[in-house]
Amino acid sequence: MRLRIALAAGLLALGATAALAGGASSQFEAYQPDPALRTAPKSELEGRVRRACAIVQARLQNAAESSLERPCGCYAKATLRALDAAEIESYRTTGYFNDSARAKALGALDSCKLPRPV
Known part of the structure; x- marks a missing residue:
C-alpha cells in the first residue's frame, strides 16, 4: 500500500513538476496536494x-x-534552482508546477540529458 501511494505521489509530483507534462496546469485541478x-x-x-x-x-x-539517481539529481537541483519564489510558492500550494515553472523544468530535463516525456 505504501509503495502504491509513493508511486502515485511520485507520478503526480513529476507530472506536477511538469518535467514530464507538456500540457497545461488545468489537468491537475482535481489533485489534492x-x-x-x-x-x-x-x-x-x-x-x-x-x-x-x-x-x-x-x-x-x-x-x-x-x-x-545522478541524472534525476541533476534535474531536481537544476529545476529548483531555476524557480523563483512565486513558482516555488505555487508548487507548495498546488502540488504541481505552474506553466512558467514547467518551462524551466523542461529546460532542466534537456540540460541533464533526460528524455522529455511524450
Whole structure:
C-alpha cells in the first residue's frame, strides 16, 4: 500500500513538476496536494522531485530507478534552482508546477540529458 501511494505521489509530483507534462496546469485541478509541502524545506522539495523523476524516467527508459539517481539529481537541483519564489510558492500550494515553472523544468530535463516525456 505504501509503495502504491509513493508511486502515485511520485507520478503526480513529476507530472506536477511538469518535467514530464507538456500540457497545461488545468489537468491537475482535481489533485489534492500533500499538506506537508506547505512547510517542507527546499531540500525535501528537491528530494520529491528527484524521486518522481526516477519513477517516470525509469518507465520511459525501461531502466532501474537506481540507475537514474545522478541524472534525476541533476534535474531536481537544476529545476529548483531555476524557480523563483512565486513558482516555488505555487508548487507548495498546488502540488504541481505552474506553466512558467514547467518551462524551466523542461529546460532542466534537456540540460541533464533526460528524455522529455511524450
